[in-house]
Amino acid sequence: MKKTSKKPVRLSRARYVTSKIGKTKAIESKQELRKYVPTTKRMIKETLREMLNRYKMVYIKPNVGMFGNGVIRVEQAEEGAEKPYSYQSGVRLKQFNTFDEMYASISKVTKKRHYLVQKGIHLLKYKGNRFDLRVMVQQTPLQKWETTGVIGRVAHPKKVVTNFHNGGTLKPVETLLHKYLPASKRKVYVKKLHSLGTQVAKAINARYKGVKEIGVDVALDDKLHPWILEVNTSPDPYIFRRLSDKRIFAKMRRYAKAYSRL
Template identity: 50%
Template sequence: MSRYVGSKWRKTAAIERNALLAQYVPETLKMTGASLSQLLQRHGMVYVKPDRGTYGNGVIRVERSGEGYNYQVGKKIRRFDQFASLYQSILRQTRGRRYLVQKGIHLLEYEGRRFDIRVMVQFAPGRSWETTGIIGRVAAKNKIVTNYHSGGKIVSADVLLRSNTDQVAAKLLALSKLGAQAGKAMQTAFPGVYEIGLDIAMDKTMHPWILEVNTRPDPYIFRKHKDPKVFRRIMRYAKAYPGK
């Protein structure tokens, strides 16, 4: 079995240490009142997320606007005139747990709903890192997270990209290479990691951003891939990890 690394902070730091990958990581800090204010002033919109957690649970989208501030959890939006009251309300949401604040990437949309891309990367039987699957995840209506377990929908990545660019093959190839580089970086930082799932956001310029690295990615969403060979290969590689 591949090693599990729970801390998003540690995983982000491992990716950022790689000069090639750092340009794809949104600015991420441990959340304090100062860091939240700083990133809101700099970027206008941020995501606040638990350092440990799955399925998009606990993720908060925070925005600064001319009238003040607002944040969204699930489908509920709350508005504030002052930063202090915003921050106190967020602290009640986080309940003393460690949270991170990350530069917000405005996700591309498909049929009016936000989407991101899951890139499955595995340590192949030939002892090299290989991207074995790429698939799209579309958020439920009015939701900020795309996770399948939070009501998201699985859609072919090429369909999602085609609605935003005519360079679909080139973008998929670039994501595949990015995945392999991230796999190497994670295994260097955490020996025993043999698979990762990258959550990739594409911005309006089609620049990819690594939102999160999962070391226990759900392979079963790839059952919905249009090519059944993709899921079979993922499962075959998983059975061949060292130590199995």
């Protein structure tokens, strides 16, 4: 019997990668990282129905997009609710009697663009508002991967996204974790996030050789398990200027200049 060779993975030299599903697949190719990736599929009517039945809350997001634009939170309430299906885009919440009615409405928003549906993670909260973390990872001048900073992003009270450019507020990660971990364990936990960041960068770089920096958006659930929501290959380093430790942004800027970003 003739042996068939395995189809090789096509590597890209692109510096910036726009496809969220492409970056997700790059991360999932590393077995040790799969446990950090929420179930993510291309969004069609049946995948949305299936995942909503399974998880009760999901996010749908454009395959190509920035700053949290176009992200929609979709929920299915328990049986007996008057209007069990709902979604929120921006600050507006819409409720529906049936899944089909809701999907018809969502389709008017998404139109013919490619969207993904992702298992919803119930984020930890700071003063009643959801937050997640941005982990910045860069290539050093010696072309080694290094996590150069972690910052927290607290969602606007009326919005479903945490992005600073979409109304979110920036906070030090230590401030956000204060309620959930004692000081000694916070340092250890942040080091784990640094390690996770470099692992993700190496996974992305294995498939996309031109990438020089990434911003990893990480959600924390009630067990403090980190979930990789998505990866940005053109992250905004300037948000880190808001941290009191000015050495963090200074290093980021030095590294970015070395690979001609700034």
